[in-house]
Amino acid sequence: MRARPSPDFPVSFSAQFDPAAARLMLAGDCGMDDAPVLAAALDAVRSAVPETLRVEIGGTLDLGPSWLLRALVLDLRGAGRQVELDGRVPEHLRFLDEIAARDVGSLPAPGQATFADRFAEFGGSLRRRVAGWYEALVFGGRLLESAGTAWRSLRRLRVPSVVRHMHETGVQAIPVVAVIALLISVISAYIGAQQLRPFGAEIYTVDLVTIGVLRELGVLLTAIMVAGRTGSAYAAELGVMKLNDEVDALEAMGMNPYEVLVLPRVVALVLVMPLLTVVADFMGLAGGALLTSYLIDLPWSQFVMRLDSSIGDTTFWAGMVKAPVFGLLIALTGTLRGLQVRESSRELGRLTTVAVVQSIFLVIFADALFAIYFLEIDF
Numbered sequence: 161m162r163a164r165p166s167p168d169f170p171v172s173f174s175a176q177f178d179p180a181a182a183r184l185m186l187a188g189d190c191g192m193d194d195a196p197v198l199a200a201a202l203d204a205v206r207s208a209v210p211e212t213l214r215v216e217i218g219g220t221l222d223l224g225p226s227w228l229l230r231a232l233v234l235d236l237r238g239a240g241r242q243v244e245l246d247g248r249v250p251e252h253l254r255f256l257d258e259i260a261a262r263d264v265g266s267l268p269a270p271g272q273a274t275f276a277d278r279f280a281e282f283g284g285s286l287r288r289r290v291a292g293w294y295e296a297l298v299f300g301g302r303l304l305e306s307a308g309t310a311w312r313s314l315r316r317l318r319v320p321s322v323v324r325h326m327h328e329t330g331v332q333a334i335p336v337v338a339v340i341a342l343l344i345s346v347i348s349a350y351i352g353a354q355q356l357r358p359f360g361a362e363i364y365t366v367d368l369v370t371i372g373v374l375r376e377l378g379v380l381l382t383a384i385m386v387a388g389r390t391g392s393a394y395a396a397e398l399g400v401m402k403l404n405d406e407v408d409a410l411e412a413m414g415m416n417p418y419e420v421l422v423l424p425r426v427v428a429l430v431l432v433m434p435l436l437t438v439v440a441d442f443m444g445l446a447g448g449a450l451l452t453s454y455l456i457d458l459p460w461s462q463f464v465m466r467l468d469s470s471i472g473d474t475t476f477w478a479g480m481v482k483a484p485v486f487g488l489l490i491a492l493t494g495t496l497r498g499l500q501v502r503e504s505s506r507e508l509g510r511l512t513t514v515a516v517v518q519s520i521f522l523v524i525f526a527d528a529l530f531a532i533y534f535l536e537i538d539f
Contacts, residue, residue, distance in 0.1 A: 175201035182210035189219040217247035226252035306418040321424035330432030341440035345447035367470040369448030378440040383486035387519035391494035395515035398498025426491040433487030
């Protein structure tokens with residue numbers, strides 16, 4: 161049996177079995193395309209089952225054909241027959257024999273964790289947690305140092321960079337913030353009107369929407385949207401810079417990466433959060449006005465009068481005070497996680513997710529603290 165020459169194995173391969181002489185002759189180089197020819201000859205050997213088989217190898221064998229030949233040799237030797245290999249014994253045969261000779265063993269059965277194992281695991285997790293706190297503390301200290309130095313000079317404050325980040329995090333976020341605030345206020349007004357209608361107090365839907373949007377919903381929804389949009393962007397941008405060694409390059413050039421990369425992002429987000437909150441408040445009140453006009457036939461003039469009477473001296477400022485704090489938390493979390501990226505793109509994705517989750521958690525936690533504090537001071 162012969163096979164046609166291939167580009168990788170230019171010598172034509174043939175495999176012939178002589179039952180009378182109990183001899184298998186392999187001539188030429190055998191690649192994967194020639195494996196069917198070799199398999200047919202090996203099947204003929206298995207059918208004859210000679211007491212002694214002499215294999216004459218006149219060329220090279222690829223890994224697949226070597227596997228087939230080795231399987232035949234093992235079968236015959238396992239049946240008590242003698243097999244002799246003459247000629248150019250393939251290196252793949254030796255490789256397969258070495259792999260088979262290794263004692264790979266078996267997976268250990270899951271054992272019961274001892275007290276020492278649990279204590280070691282607890283110690284490792286505690287060590288990683290303390291290391292994370294230390295890294296965050298170092299990050300905060302270096303950022304404060306950079307901010308104290310940058311405030312002395314307008315050039316070191318990098319106003320063009322701050323303006324660019326304000327455009328990306330503020331102006332480009334206006335559509336999504338406005339739509340979300342409008343929809344949430346519509347939902348709040350609808351639920352409030354439905355619940356107050358049995359008591360004949362539908363007019364208080366205006367108070368519900370106004371106070372809810374100005375004090376809580378406007379700034380909280382804005383912060384959550386910014387955390388998902390800008391916090392992840394900060395972490396991803398700085399993470400890619402870490403993977404590409406751009407941060408190390410800045411340090412090698414004598415530049416402070418906290419002053420160049422972190423501080424402009426933090427300043428930009430702190431400045432745009434109150435502006436986005438104002439947009440969210442306006443759209444929230446507009447959504448409430450639309451739904452109250454549709455559900456309870458409340459004229460716009462009466463809605464504005466009720467709006468004016470329901471707003472207290474601190475209603476608007478209770479939400480505005482939170483905005484820069486929320487922006488600071490989101491920016492610090494996103495930039496910190498971005499600078500913690502190491503080694504691989506998988507770590508980049510993980511820390512970007514961590515940045516978003518932690519930003520939203522910190523925003524909600526800070527909002528709860530603000531609510532408790534405002535309640536105590538009657539704000």
